[in-house]
Amino acid sequence: MTDLLAARLQMAMSLMFHILFAVAGIAMPLLMVLAEARWLKTRDEIYRTLAKRWCRGTAILFAVGAVTGTVLSFELGLLWPGFMEFAGPVIGLPFAMEGFAFFLEAIFLGIYLYGWDGKVPERVHFVAGILVCICGTLSGIFVVTANAWMNTPAGFDIEQGMAVNIDPWAAMWNPASLAQTSHMTIAAFQSVAFAVAAIHAAVLLRNPGATAHRKALAIALPVAVVTALIQPLSGDFSAKVVAESQPIKLAALEGQWETERGAPLRIGGWPDEEAEETRYAIEIPYLLSILAFNDPQAEVAGLKTVPPEDRPPVAITHFSFQIMVGCGMVMMLTALITLFLWWRGAKGPPQEWMTRHPWFLKLLIANGPLGLIAVEAGWIATEVGRQPWVIQGVMRTKDAVTQVPNIWMSLVSFTLLYLFLGIIVTILLKRQVFASLPGDGPNTDPEVD
């Protein structure tokens, strides 16, 4: 294995592991604050217990997210010193702001997690939760602008191989920033809301009378429905930005080899990089031109416009993009079904419609992993789709990699470490969810320490 491949795999592995904890750190506080808001309004003990239970899971996820995030900040240099030497000052602004936002998130989360039961005044506790939400979201947005800059670099000139005349503000608000940050922020809330909804649906399927779980589902479902319905719009906007600024990435995402007017949208299919064609895809005529440029006759550039060494690995990019879009479509349909059931059940007892049909609970369970899968697949699509560039059109990934030899050893050790952490976290979360929330109210639960 070359050091370049090992470094890419280690970076991919570290990011894919961290992102699961990062989205939880962004979205779980919202669910907790919503539950706490219900508690403050209704004084129904179940909501308070629920918020505290979610806190336990969040404490585990946030801690692992914080330390794996630290690993990433070091890995930027440990694996890509050439990239950081060039890009550090250009994208320093979002990183510095992310530092602050994450700092505040950690502080207020400390207050939130440990401040129950009157350790801080009730109102302060609630406000701390809201601040965690805001700071977590901002911290995610800032980091994603740095990634967007790698896709559509802006705000600098190059002189003798170094970045000069840096305009950090222009670098931060580069052409891809708005599309990427909105898509990822929605994805964070969507993926976590679907996962949480699935967990509580699983308990309700076994025990439909579990009030606490029904209330939990009633908090997670609206977040899931709203995000699943707006995410396709954000995705469409993102695709248009990619079409405009990274035509070769768009071609790889869609398996489009030839430059053509009235390009079709391909569903499925096998991009054959030897034969330079995409086989077995279901093609919907003109739709790609419409989706990318709002014009059925618009010209879509194909992969063949650049020499093979400038093309990304097409198959991986195309497959992961299809997986992301597919998951998004299923979640959108699930959201529509949910809305329909809610509308039909509106006359019945509140929240009763959620547990009336076991098939609906099963559907929610099946949707549970889709958001997280879509997040992972989406990141693979956007990162692999940018190759062979680490900074699109400016620096190749192979020129950024460290000269340290035997990176595969580092890859293996971090993979084993993260595998181990992943297993432990899964076991602990499972125990938290199923053992400590039997469901019929706070009295049956052991008290939180």
Add this chain to the structure above:
Amino acid sequence: MWEVILGGVLVVVLMIYTLTGGADFGGGVWDLFASGPRADRQRTTIGKAIGPIWEANHVWLIILIVLLFVCFPKAFAILSTALHLPLTLCLFGIVLRGSAFVFRKYDPDNREAWRRVFAIASLVTPMMLGMTLAATSGGYIRIDQQGRWMHQDGYLATWLQPFPFMAGLLAVALCALLAAVYLLGETDDADLREDFRRRALTAAVAVGILAFATLGVALSNAPHFGWRLSGSAWAIPFQLLAGATALSVFACLWLRRYAAAKFAVGAQAVVMLSGWALAQFPYLIVPGVSIADAAASEKILAMTFWILAGGMPLLLPSFFYLYRVFSFSASR
């Protein structure tokens, strides 16, 4: 001008990280060495003290790294290549320390195992951080004419040396001292306080001995650095100041003036790190990379400074509020 200011900011952030995050590592060290009839209560006190605050404390390290790559990108690139191994070991320590600390709380069946992982990682991480820091001062990372690290020197000679080793031990002892003194304020149990007082006194002696030993080793193994600390114009006043703060820590502990001890030990750590920074100046990596060599443009440095200055009025009050809410005196 701006590069010196930002270099100073880096040192200040390092000081804050030592006083906050360093003490958390020290807590883990005392968990490892908990003993006697009150061993369990010692551990409970440590866990309660660092539980709500360690994640916030840890962020100072992230701020430090971000400042380094934004303001001194060239130094960041060289250091993360030449010191790849100790930094990777550091990361393992950081990941295991943080995860084991929460697992310990939420996995009662394996509490003992997680406690061990937490305690050992708390020892290894400051050791590696101390070694990494000292490796930038020792002159082992040689730079060629083009300003590149001479990688034919290999990945061990840059840090696996007597001086960084001693500095690593010193870092562990300093963290342990800070933690023991802070822990005196985290309990009102007289016996437990005596436990922590004995530990603080032991650590204070260890810091004193290791500080002299590190300087002694530096004279031969890191000559530039050793000479600056012992022979330059400011060396004698600095040594006297360091000695005075160390003695004041002893005196406060001896007289059981615990609030004053906390102040004194903070002063001691700040003075020691100032000495390191002065001996290092004007280099980021002795002797090949000066602060000016590695600095980003004035505009970036100034902007970073003003972002920091603008963010602090938000950050510091929140940070102090967190500390105040979870201080032991507030919980009574």
